[in-house]
Amino acid sequence: MGRFDISPEIAEEWRGKFRETVQPMLDDEVLAVGPFRTTGSGTKYGISKLQVGALAYGAAHLMGKKKAGGLPGQFLLAVTPSGLHAFKYKQKRGGPEAKEEVAAWDHEGLKAGTKRLQTTTRVTLEWPDGDKMVVGQDGMGDNPWADDVVRELGAA
Secondary structure (H helix, E strand, O other), X not given: OOOOOOOHHHHHHHHHHHHHHXXXXXXXXXXXXXXXXXXXXXXXXXXXXXXXXXXXXXXXHHHHHHHOOOOOOEEEEEEOOOEEEEEEEEEEOOEEEEEEEEEEEEOOOOEEEEEEOOOOEEEEEEOOOOOEEEEEEOOOOOOHHXXXXXXXXXXX
């Protein structure tokens, strides 16, 4: 296994932890749930290391937030039979803790696509009315839980 690879046992353990944190807030069964983030993390990292300034960092943050439909910097996406739900969350020592639902959408007609980048996978969600959201899978390397979400949404 590589440095950021996750064993099947750990993946399954955390799959349960992610489900347990959002299930009480939803009426439907949770089919898949995983951590995501707004885009631009690499850009913000570069800006901070080059010490370009707070204005450039803030602009990069706002661009990522806009592409992600105004979602917080890190969030969980949960798929149910009837919809797609976004939750603000905190990563605690014992596992994730969902704070509140920040958005919900009907996933009928939703198209999901992925693009593998150097350190993450970019996910594009596009609804039939033309609305579009671009997010990244959270973390570096393996993210089997976000992969579950993408698979459940039928990404190409």
